[in-house]
Amino acid sequence: MDISRTHLIEELNSSMEGKDVIFGGWVVDLRKLGKMAFLTVRDVTGMCQVIVKGDSMSLLEGLNRQSVVRVLGKIQASKAKDFDFEVSATEIQVLAKAEYPLPIDPIGRLESDIDNRLNSRALDMRNQKTASIFKLRSKVLASIRETLIKRKFIEINTPKIIGSASEGGSDLFDLDYFGQKAYLAQSPQLYKEQMTIGLERVFEISSFYRAEKSHTGRHLSEFTSVDIEAAMMDYTDVMDVLESIVVDVFKNTSENCKTEQHEIGYEIKVPNSPFERVTYTQALEELSSMDIKIEFGEDLQDSHLRRLGEKHPGFFFLTDWPMKLKPFYIHEKDDDPTLSRSFDLQYGYLELSSGGRRLHDPEQLRSRLKEQDLDPSGFEEHLKTFGWGMPPHSGWGMGLDRLMTVLIGIDNVREVVLYPRDPDRLKP
RNA sequence: GCCCUUGUAGUAUAGCCCGGUCUAGAAUUCGGCCCUGUCACGGCUGAGACGCGGGUUCAAAUCCCGCCGAGGGCGCCA
Numbered sequence: 001m002d003i004s005r006t007h008l009i010e011e012l013n014s015s016m017e018g019k020d021v022i023f024g025g026w027v028v029d030l031r032k033l034g035k036m037a038f039l040t041v042r043d044v045t046g047m048c049q050v051i052v053k054g055d056s057m058s059l060l061e062g063l064n065r066q067s068v069v070r071v072l073g074k075i076q077a078s079k080a081k082d083f084d085f086e087v088s089a090t091e092i093q094v095l096a097k098a099e100y101p102l103p104i105d106p107i108g109r110l111e112s113d114i115d116n117r118l119n120s121r122a123l124d125m126r127n128q129k130t131a132s133i134f135k136l137r138s139k140v141l142a143s144i145r146e147t148l149i150k151r152k153f154i155e156i157n158t159p160k161i162i163g164s165a166s167e168g169g170s171d172l173f174d175l176d177y178f179g180q181k182a183y184l185a186q187s188p189q190l191y192k193e194q195m196t197i198g199l200e201r202v203f204e205i206s207s208f209y210r211a212e213k214s215h216t217g218r219h220l221s222e223f224t225s226v227d228i229e230a231a232m233m234d235y236t237d238v239m240d241v242l243e244s245i246v247v248d249v250f251k252n253t254s255e256n257c258k259t260e261q262h263e264i265g266y267e268i269k270v271p272n273s274p275f276e277r278v279t280y281t282q283a284l285e286e287l288s289s290m291d292i293k294i295e296f297g298e299d300l301q302d303s304h305l306r307r308l309g310e311k312h313p314g315f316f317f318l319t320d321w322p323m324k325l326k327p328f329y330i331h332e333k334d335d336d337p338t339l340s341r342s343f344d345l346q347y348g349y350l351e352l353s354s355g356g357r358r359l360h361d362p363e364q365l366r367s368r369l370k371e372q373d374l375d376p377s378g379f380e381e382h383l384k385t386f387g388w389g390m391p392p393h394s395g396w397g398m399g400l401d402r403l404m405t406v407l408i409g410i411d412n413v414r415e416v417v418l419y420p421r422d423p424d425r426l427k428p
Numbered sequence: 429g430c431c432c433u434u435g436u437a438g439u440a441u442a443g444c445c446c447g448g449u450c451u452a453g454a455a456u457u458c459g460g461c462c463c464u465g466u467c468a469c470g471g472c473u474g475a476g477a478c479g480c481g482g483g484u485u486c487a488a489a490u491c492c493c494g495c496c497g498a499g500g501g502c503g504c505c506a
């Protein structure tokens with residue numbers, strides 16, 4: 001079977017009139033008008049109208065929508081509304097036939113519900129709205145890497161199978177590792193900190209796992225996290241890095257992804273920077289003025305964050321959280337040891353990222369572990385690295401899937417994840 | 429773990445509240461016929477559905493119960 005093509009569809013144009021071309025794609029639409037027919041064929045780069053006339057009508061035998069075809073034909077001028085040229089077919093080969101009925105309608109005239117689309121996710125990629133979301137996601141990843149590499153960050157890959165569930169906090173998935181108990185990593189936290197010893201500035205973009213039975217539009221059991229850790233940077237420095245990453249993502253996609261924005265029907269708006277910075281203490285005062293009383297040291301619930309989000313629409317940093325709300329490795333402030341050098345990046349009520357300055361003194365780490373009722377002996381593999389000249393360092397982790405929802409103005413992370421995993425969905 | 433909503437052809441829906449008019453309607457998809465410039469082509473025609481189980485009733489898509497599926501919220505979430 002010859003599957004070669006001379007052109008991608010985007011490479012075809014009206015100046016090629018009279019030229020013989022071969023291209024491939026899937027049949028989007030087929031309109032038969034007696035002794036002539038029009039079909040639209042799409043490949044990943046674009047869509048093209050193909051015309052069949054007179055004696056060639058037999059080419060249409062066995063042809064149906066969504067089937068993959070190889071079209072041989074000649075470029076000619078078109079009278080079509082949306083095309084200034086078309087291809088007059090001399091041969092149409094069906095390379096792969098699409099069955100009927102298909103489980104969803106990929107043309108997108110009728111929008112199938114999310115459950116059906118996720119059950120048929122590969123076919124859903126023929127829907128240009130869905131495909132555009134994942135083209136944007138790819139652009140976002142490229143943009144993040146570009147910004148970080150420009151700032152001397154080195155991309156790393158840490159293990160996802162880990163031997164100790166010692167970090168506390170959310171539940172981990174466990175698994176049998178040749179007879180030993182192992183876990184799926186919920187974060188690269190300890191590894192990325194260790195890497196600052198020799199690589200100084202590192203980042204990782206990878207899947208992590210949390211065994212929480214959350215049923216919301218913003219939680220998944222498997223999610224993609226962007227993590228950085230940087231030696232010789234304080235928390236405000238890595239906040240600046242985060243801010244520039246976010247602004248670059250919005251700028252790059254807004255300027256370079258016009259087609260995708262058109263397909264999803266949403267215009268990406270670049271946020272103003274610098275982002276507002278609100279301390280935890282200020283947030284308590286703001287909430288107090290709304291008659292919401294919260295004691296210092298209490299965590300902010302979603303309902304509180306929603307109220308704060310109304311006051312600070314868009315991106316803003318919530319900084320200087322109480323130490324008691326933060327994990328053992330977070331560094332306190334010099335002028336007030338009850339406060340931490342930490343921050344969350346919020347988009348309205350939605351938490352996109354959290355990070356801060358880390359402790360780099362092993363003795364301080366040991367005593368902080370005890371304060372939080374964690375056993376330092378479970379952390380010896382980690383703590384020993386802090387005796388080898390651990391530089392002061394800061395970092396953060398950001399939920400990529402959540403950033404995607406903010407970028408395109410939707411409220412369900414399942415839309416921006418190819419095969420989402422949540423407590424009720426393990427397949428496909 | 430708790431709460432709310434929901435389930436009708438391949439898809440997406442009307443009907444349900446207020447039982448009989450439902451022989452379940454329109455769209456799109458699919459099949460057949462007609463059509464040489466469509467562009468959500470058009471015209472004629474045909475096929476295709478009440479999630480599963482029980483109950484109430486003369487009568488159930490419609491009301492009730494259970495199960496299963498789906499969507500959402502709360503909680504959980506260094």
